[in-house]
Amino acid sequence: MGKYTERFKLTAISAYLEGNNGFRKVAQHFGIDFSLLRRWVASHQADSGVGPKPVGRRYSDDFKRQVVRHMHEHRLSMRQTAAHFGLGQSSRLGIW
Known part of the structure; x- marks a missing residue:
């Protein structure tokens, strides 16, 4: 909680x-x-809600590339991109 x-x-x-x-x-x-x-x-x-996010979710390499590509094409910050895709923590984008 x-x-x-x-x-x-x-x-x-x-x-x-x-x-x-x-x-x-x-x-x-x-x-x-x-x-x-x-x-x-x-x-x-971003309409992803504010409730708890699933823990330990794994994403495919293809999805990760899509997210990073979207971030660069639309000139979004990591925080904006994470909110857009409902990822929770924006810091994971820095790892991707």
């Missing part, structure tokens, strides 16, 4: 999306790191 409930995450995401404040101000209000909020919002906007 994660540190934050899905309800808490959705409340923080809604506060950011519906308000006029930036990531830092909203994150400070909820007592969380702004990069965590940014990751939740990106995941939510």
Whole structure:
């Protein structure tokens, strides 16, 4: 189980999306790191949800190449690409 409930995450995401404040101000209000909020919002906007991700999932080499190619073609950051494909941690793209 994660540190934050899905309800808490959705409340923080809604506060950011519906308000006029930036990531830092909203994150400070909820007592969380702004990069965590940014990751939740990106995941939510990519419609991959904020719930727990499957652990230990393996991806084919072909899928990995497709993801990296998409990242380069669309000039996306690792965080944006991970959110787009619902990968959870963006750091795995650096390994690929």
